[in-house]
Ligand SMILES: Nc1ncnc2c1ncn2[C@@H]1O[C@H](COP(=O)(O)OP(=O)(O)OP(=O)(O)O)[C@@H](O)[C@H]1O
C-alpha cells in the first residue's frame with residue numbers, strides 16, 4: 004500500500020465505503036459511521052487499501068477491514084465477536100483526541116486504555132441504576148412495569164452470518180408444500196444451491212392407474228380403520244372411489260383439503276395448538292395432528308426412499324426441512340405444524356416455516372430473464388433492479404395470495420405490504436361448474452351419484468379439471484366434458500326425466516347439450532366459471548396498488564398453478580396494462596422451489612412490514628393530570644400507572660430479521676406487603692395493536708399476544724430485580740426474551756410475527772373456503 008495509490012483512489016474508496024456502510028450498519032448508526040469515516044479520511048497516519056485492510060503509522064494491521072472497525076466503534080457490540088485489530092484502532096483513535104460524539108460505542112468494556120469513555124460509561128451505569136432504583140419497577144403477576152428503552156440492533160450481516168452458519172450444517176434442504184389442491188416436495192443439495200440456487204429438483208407424481216404426471220399430487224389421504232396411512236394423492240383418490248362403489252366407506256378415513264380445515268378451526272377459535280379433531284369426508288373424527296404427521300411422514304419417506312434407491316448416501320440427519328404455510332396462518336397453526344413435524348421425526352432444529360407468497364417471490368426473484376413468459380424481456384429484466392417494487396400473485400387451488408416486494412440495494416427482498424387475497428383460487432372455477440350441475444340435476448342426485456359411483460364422479464371432475472387447464476382464451480370451440488352414463492341413470496331413476504329435457508327446460512338451453520357420455524358447454528358459459536375468481540383477484544391487486552407505499556409498483560408476477568390459466572392471466576394483463584405482468588415458466592412450482600432456496604438462505608427475505616404495533620405492558624411512575632386515575636396504584640410505597648403500552652415496533656414500520664428492541668424491566672419487593680409476591684413468576688406481557696400509537700394496553704384494538712413467564716431462580720426474587728425484555732424479529736416469528744441483568748439468565752418465548760390482517764382488523768376478508776366441504 005503506498006501513499007500515492009491511496010490518495011489517487013481515495014474518492015472512489017469513499018464511495019465504495021459509504022455504500023458498504025449503508026449495507027452493513029443499521030440505519031440509526033449510519034450517520035455516525037459516515038462522520039467517523041470522514042474524520043478518518045482526514046487523519047494522515049491511517050490508511051486502508053482496496054481490500055479495506057488498515058495501516059496505522061505505516062504498520063499494516065492484518066486481517067482488518069475498515070468498515071468492520073467503523074462498525075465496532077459506532078454500533079453497540081452486544082454479543083458480537085470483536086473485529087481483528089480493534090484494540091490498535093482504538094489506541095489510534097485515542098491518540099488523535101477524537102471527539103467523543105464520533106466515537107459513541109458505550110460497550111467498549113474490553114478497552115481499558117480508554118479511561119475517559121469508561122468513566123463516562125460507569126457514570127451512566129450508576130445513573131441508570133439509580134433511576135431504576137428510584138423510578139422503575141415491574142410488578143409480578145398481572146402487571147409489568149419498567150422504563151427506558153434501549154435499542155440494540157445486530158447488523159443484518161451478523162445475523163445472516165449466524166443463520167448461514169446454522170443452515171450450512173446440512174447437505175440437503177427439502178421443502179414440503181401442502182396445498183389445498185395438491186401437495187408435493189422439492190429439494191436441493193447445498194453444493195447445487197451454491198452453484199445455481201434455482202437448480203431445485205422435485206418428483207413427478209402420476210396415478211398408479213396411469214395418466215398424466217404432475218409435480219404435485221392431490222392433497223388426499225386414505226387411512227384404514229387403525230388410522231394407518233394406506234394411500235396418498237392420486238392413489239388415495241382412486242382407491243377411495245372403489246371403496247365408495249363397494250359401499251365400504253365406514254371402514255376407512257378419507258381426508259381431502261386438510262390444510263384449509265386447519266385454518267377453519269382457527270377461525271372458529273378452536274385451540275389447535277396441541278391438537279384438535281378434524282373430520283374425514285364422511286364426518287368421522289380423527290386427530291388433526293395425526294393426519295398432518297402422517298402426511299409429513301409420507302413425503303419424508305418418499306424422499307429418503309429415492310435417495311436410498313439411487314444410493315446417494317444421504318440420510319435423514321443430512322436434511323433440513325422447510326414447510327410452506329399460507330401467510331394468513333397464525334402462530335397456533337405454525338406451532339401445530341412444528342409439533343406435527345416433530346412427531347413425524349423431524350427435529351425442531353431441522354425444521355423451519357416459510358410463508359408461501361414469500362417463498363414464491365424468493366424463487367421468481369432469482370430467475371433469469373429467459374425463464375419468464377413475457378412480451379418485453381428487457382423490461383422484465385429491469386424488474387429486478389434494486390429499488391424495484393413488484394407484486395406477487397400466488398394463485399393456488401384454494402386461495403389467491405397477494406404480496407408486495409421491493410428489491411433492496413443488496414439484492415435482498417423487502418416485504419412492503421401486508422399479504423392479502425382470499426379464497427377464490429382455481430377450485431372456485433370447479434365449484435361454479437358443480438353449481439351448474441346442481442342447478443340442472445339437483446343436489447340430492449349429485450350427492451347420490453358421488454356416493455354410489457365414486458369412480459365416475461372422480462373421473463368427471465378430473466376431466467373438467469383437464470378442460471379447465473387446457474382452455475384456450477378466445478376459443479370458439481365448445482368445451483366437451485365427461486358426463487357419465489351412470490349419472491344419467493340416476494337422474495332417470497330419481498327425477499323420472501332425461502338430462503336433455505332438463506336442459507331444454509332450463510336457462511342453460513342453447514348453452515349446454517349432452518350426447519352419450521359427453522356434455523358440451525358453449526365457450527361463453529365456460530368462461531363465466533372464471534369470472535368471480537378473476538374479478539376478485541383484479542379488485543384485490545387494485546386495492547394494493549392504491550396504497551401509497553405501492554404506488555410505484557412496476558410489475559406483477561403471477562405464480563401458483565392457477566396463474567397458468569390463460570383466462571386469469573388475461574384478466575390481470577387487461578386490468579393492469581401499464582404494468583409488466585409475467586409468469587415464470589414453472590410458476591406452479593415457485594412456492595416449493597422458493598422454499599428450498601429460503602431453507603438454504605433464510606435471510607433472503609430481509610425485512611417485513613409490521614402489520615401491527617408490538618409492545619410490552621409496563622407500569623411507569625404515576626403523573627397526576629397526565630395519567631388517568633383509573634390506572635393509579637401503589638407498590639412499595641410508590642405511585643404507579645399501570646397498563647402503559649410501551650411501543651417496540653410500530654404498525655407499518657419496516658423491520659429486519661435480527662432487529663431487536665430492548666426495554667428495561669425491573670422489580671422491587673421492599674415493603675412487607677410485597678413480600679408475598681417474591682416467589683411468584685415475573686410476567687412480561689407482549690401486546691399488539693392495530694393502531695400505530697396505543698397509549699394503554701387496554702385501549703381499543705389492543706390484544707395480548709404472548710407472555711414470558713420467568714420463575715425466580717432459587718425459588719425467591721431478591722429485593723431488587725434488574726433486567727430487560729428483548730423483542731427480536733426472527734424470520735416468520737418474533738422471540739421475546741427476559742434477561743435477568745444480575746444472573747444473565749434468559750427466558751424466551753416464541754410468538755407470531757403477524758404477517759397479514761387477521762381476526763380483529765375491520766373489513767377483513769375471512770378465508771372460509773374449504774375444498775372438502777364442496778366435494
Ligand atoms: N393451466 C392451468 N389452467 C387453469 N388452472 C390451472 C392450470 N394449472 C393448474 N391450475 C389450477 O391451479 C390450482 C392448483 O394450483 P397450486 O398447486 O398452486 O394450488 P395449491 O398450492 O394446492 O393451493 P393453495 O396454494 O391455494 O393451497 C388448481 O385449482 C388447478 O386446477
Ligand SMILES: [Mg+2]
Nearest residue numbers: 182399563594
Ligand atoms: Mg399453493
